[in-house]
Amino acid sequence: MQGRVAVTGLGIVNPFDGENSITVNSASDFFHRIAAGKSAVSLYTTEDIPRPVSIPAVRCAGFRPAERLGKSLTGMMERFAQLGVAAAFDAWEDAGFVRSDASSTRVAGSASESGVAWGTALGGLMAFERGYRDFWQHGRERVAPMSVVLGMNNAAAAHISIQLGLGNSSLTYSVACASAAAAIGEAFRHIRRGGAKVMVAGGSDATLAYAVVRAWEALKVLAPGDEASASTACKPFHPARGGLVLGEGAAALILEDWDHAVARNARIYAEIAGYGANADHVHLVRPDQAGQVAAIQMALKEACLLPAEIGYVNAHGTATREGDPIEISALRAVFGPHAEQMAVSATKSAHGHLMGATGAVEALLTVLALHYDTIPPTAHLDEVDASCAGVAHVRDVALRGSKVRAALSNSFAFGGSNAVLAFKAAQ
Known part of the structure; x- marks a missing residue:
């Protein structure tokens, strides 16, 4: 008989972070704001040449990666990975695990019993966009030497694995906007069939790169809006719905073998x-x-x-x-x-x-x-x-x-x- 799987930790980089001095472990705060109908959408205007674009969007403007992750680690990551690692750290600690300074946590059991499954649609695209700008806008002859490791889609999963000492599987799923759900589902099945005791599962994306915004604009599926109407621009199921609203962010769930969670007296959300x-x-x-x-x-x-x-x-x-x-x-x-x-x-x-x-x-x-x-x-x-x-x-x-x-x-x-x-x- 296959075992049960518990959700024991939650973490999110909250678009409301920075309000009321709430900056970490904000999953509950985020939920209650969404339940209250508060919108995180506002007008976002790019400053890019040749033509700025103004769209309703969701930004994690209060997210300060150096404060959450430290300057040295932040410098090794593109924004999607910064968002993802911060969410994973919060979920890990919310589950009652202790994060060490040197990637040797091990409190979830041996390293081989804990892994990561992560989703992203775009990965570190911003790193490559900067490279193109360096060539064509700024006339430089080479791109930044860290561009490959900043831009690779598995960067978030790799950093989570390294920083939390997760020696089981480290897998990245990229199936457009089903990426994170697929990562969570596959992590669930991995635990259920006995492949791991604990999995960090979730996803992250930074969608507001100029090229991405222009591409979605060209597809003509973005919701219209100006300064006054941006917060209500996304209207699912409404007769006046006009398209989707892009956003950036990350969320992580700690999935855990049920008996393992009960044995350590963990809080089980669901x-x-x-x-x-x-x-x-x-x-x-x-x-x-x-x-x-x-x-x-x-x-x-x-x-x-x-x-x-x-x-x-x-x-x-x-x-x-x-x-x-x-x-x-x-x-x-x-x-x-x-x-x-x-x-x-x-x-x-x-x-x-x-x-x-x-x-x-x-x-x-x-x-x-x-x-x-x-x-x-x-x-x-x-x-x-x-x-x-x-x-x-x-x-x-x-x-x-x-x-x-x-x-x-x-x-x-x-x-x-x-x-x-x-x-x-x-x-």
Whole structure:
């Protein structure tokens, strides 16, 4: 019989950091702000030549990597890795493990029993963008000598492994905006089949590089907005939805063999019980209902959950014209009449789309929804598009005292990659 897997630690680089002097271990603060409907979205204007771009976006402006990680370590990492390592450190300590100064923690058991699974869509792209600028804008003859190790996609996972002394697997998953969910799901299965006792799982991305912003602008899927309207620019399921909002950030979960966690008297936030992953194999950017349905059903089957037992779904909900109705249709297809009573919200409305980090941020929020008996809302949802009807949308105001016993977190990505995580309340 396969074992159970607990979530024992949470960490996030919080876009609200810096407010009220909250700078570390802010997962709970982040959850309560999202539950209160507070938006982290503001207008972001690049200063780049040849043409600045102004878009609604989410930035971790209060994140000070040198304070969180130390100057020497910060200098060895690109921003996506800085964000990821900071989130992983917070989650590690939140789980009750002690981080040493010399990568020799070992308190989670032997080094071979603990590993890392990390997701990123873009990795250290900023390092290579700077290299192109050095050549073409500044006329330099060479790029910075650390560009390769700064830019490699597995940099975050490598630093987490080294700094925390994790000698089990160190794997990086890159499947667009399902990256972090895939990392968490694969880490869950690794523990469940006895491959590790503890895994640091999550994701990070820094999406606001100039080339990335211009590329998304060219795709014409970014939400419009100005200084006055930016905070409400992301409107999943709304008739006036106009596209997604880019963001940067990171989140990490500590996944742990259940018996191992109980033996050390760890706090258990929730149980991760199932994971569904597949490929639509239909289209590079157009979501597919059948693929989403299959991934949801896979997660339910592995978790030994009936559709009627799911009380909450943290939807992928990117606020695109085509994507939102397809996801709701998939939910209706899986859950049937129960869908009309099942709470659904898209927290991207408040924290934006963090690409490879999104699945971890939303998994963290789903875990805390179970932990606090509070379901966060879809912010700014004063009206539901008829094409997105048929589920119990949580609109503007959180559902408190929800007593939900099981929940899903959906991640559906470009390229046809679908990843669904199933969680149960700790008991």
